[in-house]
Amino acid sequence: MGLNHSNITILKEIAELLNEETEMIPMLKGALLKFLSGTKFDTGWIFFIDSKGKSKLVAHENLPEALAKNGCQHLSRGGCWCVSRYRNNELMKASNIIECQRIESAMIDSDDDTGGITHHATVPLQSGQERFGILNVASQNTVRFTEEELELLESVAFQMGSAIKRIHLTNEQQEIALVQERNRLARDLHDSVNQLLFSVTLTSRAGIEMSDQPEIKETFKEIQELTQEALTEMRALIWQLRPKGLESGLMEAIKVYAEMLGLKLIVNVSGVIQLPSRIEETLFRIAQEGLNNIRRHAGVKIAELYVTVTQTDILLVIKDEGRGFVIDPKVRIPSVGIQSIKDRAHAIGGTADWVSEIGKGTELLIRLPY
Template identity: 30%
Template sequence: MTEQAGMQEMYTLKTIAETLNTSNDLNLMLDTVLGKLLELTGLTAGWVFLIGTQGEYSCISDHGLPPALLRKDKEPMRCGTCWCVNRFRDGRLDNAVNIINCKRLEDAVEHQWGDTHDITHHATVPLRSGEKMLGLLNVAAPGKEHFSNSELALLQAVAYQIGSAMERMRLYSAEQRRADLYVRLGEFSRSLGMTINDCNNADDMAKRVVKLLGHHYDWPFVALVSQKNGSFRVQAAHTHGKAELPTRCDLSSEGESHMRRVIHSHRAEILSAPEIQEVSTRCLNAVNPSALPLGLAAPIPLSAPGETAVLVVGLASANGFLQADREVLDALAEHITASWESLRLVDKRRELTRLEERNRLARDLHDSVNQILFSLSLTAKGAESMLAGSEQEHLHPAAEAMKDIRSLSQEALKEMRALIMQLRPAGLESGLLSALQEYGTGQGLQVVVTRTGMRSLPRSIEEGLWRIGQEALNNIRKHAGVTSAEIIVQLSDNEAILTVTDRGKGGAKRREAMPPTSLGLSIMRERAQSLGGSLELVSSSRKGTSVTVVIPLPFESV
C-alpha cells in the first residue's frame, strides 16, 4: 500500500468516526455514514440490512440505489431473499467478502423492473459488536465486479466502527426506553391506587388494570389471563387503544401450557408469535397477530389459594428494547399483585363494616322492637286474665281480640328473634352443620345433619350457605307443617353442595303459601348466584320439598 493510499484510508476512518459521533439517531447516523463512505471510496450505491435473531431482516438505510431496486416503495429490498442474507443466517459470513453477483439485481434484470445502472456485483461486510452479529453492509459501483483486499480491509474496519456505534446507540436507546417505562410505571401505580376503592370484585379490578395499562403504555395488545380451579380464561383485554370484551374466554390446551410455563418461571417470559396469537385471537377485534412478532407474559400471584393471573402484552416490533420491557413487566406484576392484595383488604374491610352494621341493627332491634313486642305480649296476657275473671266473659267482645293479640305478639316476637339471629349469627365457629342444627332447634325443629367429604370452606362461602340454610329452615317451620328436617353437606375439590329436605306438605298445597317469586326464595337464589353457584327447589305433595345449593370452590393447595 502506497503512503498516499494509507493516508487516504486513515482519512476515511477518521471521517467515518467523526460522523458516527454526530447523532444518537440510528437511521440518521447510518444514512449520513453511508453517504460519506461512498463519497470517500468512490462507490455509488450502498445499503444496510439489520438482521434479527430469528433471521428476519429489514433494509434500514440505503444510498444511491438504482431505479430497479426502488420500484414499489423499494419492494425488492423488503421482500424475498439473497445470497448474502442466506450466508449471514447460516453463520458463514464472518469477514468482508466478494459476492459473485447480486441476486436482487439479477431478478430485476430478469423481470425487467428497471435500470440497474450496470451494477451487477457488491461487496458484503458483516456488522458486529464483539461477538454479536447485527447485520450487513453492502456497497457497489457500476461495472465493479471485484474488490481488492485493501478495499475489503477498509470496509471491514468501517463496519467495525459502525457496529460499535450501533451497539452504543442501542444501549442508549434501551436506557431511554427503560427510563420512560419506569416513569409510566409510576403514573400507572398512582392511577391504579386511586381506583382500587371503586372496584367491586376481581373482574372489575382486571378490567381497570388492563384499561390503565392500555392508557399508560404503548403496547398494542394487553390482556389479563386468570387461572381458577386449574383452567385459564381471558378475563380482560385492551387492543387498538380501547377495552375489548373477550368473545371466547377459555384457552386451548396449548395456550394453557404456555401460561403454565410462565407461572412456573416466576418471571416475565418471551412469547413467540404463535403463542401471542393464541391469546389475542380470543378477544373481540384483536390486532392482527402478524403485527405482533413477539409477546411478553408475567405471572401475577393472587391472594386466593390456587388462583394466579398472567399479564400478557404484545409488542409492535421485535426491537432491541425487549429486556427493558421485560424488566418493567416484572415490576408491573409486583405492583398489580400488591393492588390485588389491597382489593382483598378493602373487601374484608367492607365485610367487617357490614357485620358491624348488622350487629348494630340487631342490638337496636333487641333493645327496642323486641322489648316492645315482649311487653305487648305480657300486656295482652294480663288483659286476657282480667277478662277471664269477669262473669260475662262470653259476652265481652274484647276477650277473643286479646287472645288474638297475645298470639300474634308471641309470633311476632319469635320472628323478631329469628331475624336478630340472622343479623348476628352465632355458632359458626363450631362449624356450619352445628350452627344450622342449633338454629333449627331454636325454631322448634328436629334437624338431622350429614356431611360427606373433608375440606375447609372460605368464610364468604360458609356464611352464604349459613344464610341460605337459615332461610330454608324458616320456610320449613312456616309452611311445611312438620317439625323435622334433614341437612346434607357434600364437599369435594371443586364444589360444595347443601341440601335441606323436609317431608311436609310440598307441591300444590305449599304453592299458595310460598310462591316461586317469594321474597325468601329470591334471597336464597341471589345469595347462591353471588357466590357463583345455583339453587334448585323441588317440591312434591307426596315427598315434601328439597332445596339444593351448589357452590363452586376455589382450588385448595395442600
C-alpha cells in the first residue's frame, strides 16, 4: 500500500519545514501543525522520553479543552500504554492504542469537552538506533486508524526523528566549538595577562626590599596586594573558562576551586552523584559563582556546601555566616552574580532561591531536575 499524491505533498512540505528550522520545539510544533492541517487527524502531542524512561510533554496542537486544561495535566501525568511500550522497547512502529489512561482520566475528571477524542495512534520518534520519544495523534470519534494513515504517520515520524537527530548533532558541535573557544581564551589569558600580573607582583616585592623610605615601601606593598588580588581574580576567571578537576569528580573540582579562592569549604553529600554532564557543569558553574560571592562580599573565609541527590532532583545548598544582604524587591537584578545563578538554574528547568539577613549570613538554595 503506497502513499497517495496528497500524502506525498504533505510529507514534502513537512520535510521543507523541518530542514529550515534550527530550534527544536518550534520545529516540532510547526511540523505537527502542518501534519494535522494536511490530514484527517485532528489533534496531536509529542513526548520526549529520556534514558531513564521519564517522559516530558514538549509539543501539542489543537487539543480539546479536557486535555489542554491546567497545563495539559492529564497528558503530562500518570502512566499510559504507549509510554510503557516505548520504555520496554516494544513500540517499534505506528500502532493503534486500544485504550489510553490519560484520555480516560481526562474524561472522568473533567466536565470540559473532549472533542470526541477517545483513542489515539502512536509512533516512536527515532533515528537509526537512537530513540527520542513518541508522537501521538487522534481524530474525533475515531477508534481505529487505517493502515494507510498509520503508514503516513510512520513517514512523518521518520522525518521528525531525522530532524531531531540533526539538531542534537548541531548543538553538540556548537558545544564543542564553545569549549574550544573557552580553552583558547583561557590559554591566552594565562599566557599574557596572568604572566603580566605575576611579573608586577615580583617587581613590587623587589621594590619593597630595595627601598628604605617607608612611603615608597607602603606604595609598593599596596601595589603588590592589589596585583595579588587581580591575580586571584584572573585565575578564577581562567577556571570558569576551563574548569580543571571535573574529570576527578564534581565535588573534588568544587573543593579545589574553593581552595584556590582561599576559602575553607565543608562538604556534605547525601546520595550517589552520577549526573549527566550538562547537570554537572551547571552545578559546578553555580557553585563557582556562589563561592565567588562569598569571597567578594561575605567577609568570611569558611563556607558549607550540601548536596542531596534524589531520584528526580538535585538540591545544592551553599551557606556562609558572613555579612549577609537584603534584596530590594523593587530591584529586578540584585547583582550580576545572583542573576547569573538564576539564569543557569532556570536554563535547565531548576530554581534558585536565597535566604539572607544582615549580619547573619546567606544561604543559597538550588534545585535542579534530572
